[in-house]
Amino acid sequence: MMAIFWGVISGICFIVLIFSIRLLIVVRTGSECKPGKKGSINMLVVAGSGGHTTEILRLVESLSQAYSPRHYVIADTDKMSEDKIRTLENAKNEVGAEPKFTIHRIPRSREVHQSWSSSVLTTLNALLYSIPLVFRLRPDMVLCNGPGTCVPLCMAGLGLGVLGMKKVLIIYVESICRVETLSLSGKILYHLSDYFFVQWSTLKDKYPRSIYIGRIV
Amino acid sequence: MKTVFVTVGTTSFDELIESVTSQEATQILSDLGYEKLVLQVGRGSVVPGSDSCGGLFVDAFRFKDSIAGDIRDADLVISHAGAGSCLESLGAGRPLLVVVNDRLMDNHQLELAKQLHADSHLLYCTCSTLTQTLKEMDLSVLAPFLPGRTQNFANFMDQAVGLR
Known part of the structure; x- marks a missing residue:
């Protein structure tokens, strides 16, 4: 009995060790990853709500058409962001060309003022939606700026790297509102x-x- | 018509509405040549009527889909310390006086207002110093707040991902 027990324990330790090493490698190899060499960047953009969305869309606006297609993810409770995204994309798109963007909704992982313990549960729930979405889209990069939704999506992106399927670059831009402390997502x-x-x-x-x-x- | 726009954001800030509509404050604004006071009062319990403020025309409302028009029409914006209101007012190039709610401690939104004040983009006071600040304020010392350089970000990213 004891032998089986120790066998299982050491097995788990081994898997955790391999996983950690993979994660470390994935996180450390970002600067060598140049997906732009193939000419275009499949980009996933995490839009939050209100101020976060305004900020991230200004960044998207500045990027060239090489960042295409653009997949936007918004929280399912968010009413405003979709309109803002469509306005930007209509302006960005050349007349007559096929639109090169999609919009996806996932459950919000954290509301403002939500407690730590329940945030963990809702983030796990959001992760259940994020993993299949990110594995299906297989983006070259994830661009985000701090809404709670971005943590599970970035974790799913790291998952692709850890499993050796694809290195997904994670680009985080902390909000202009943060002068002295990082947001929770930022930390x-x-x-x-x-x-x-x-x-x-x-x-x-x-x-x-x-x-x-x-x-x- | 020379207008002051006061905004408290999504919550309430009754103390600010009371201070700015006080006899003393409205008299100072009137002396400074302002003729109209537009108040966005949020969920607050103080909603001034249209005849309550001395020589000033008063227009009060709780919420609007967008306050961009009110900011654009204003010659001075008096705002709570919320990042959204601050950035919107400065982005529109309007002189801004931020009134801090000192009953809300440890509010991370204050970080931005404090920094923008340190960089001379806005004036900064509390409700108790509001009238004094209005009396002494010199809007000409405020430095314009230029938009961030998104192109620097785009250039950096092009290099980072290997497009260039």
């Missing part, structure tokens, strides 16, 4: 993203791995 994704932008030098001082090239929205 989590600081360690997991390939390019982590902050918009104030005070944050760059506290988080040396971050990228500061001035205000970008």
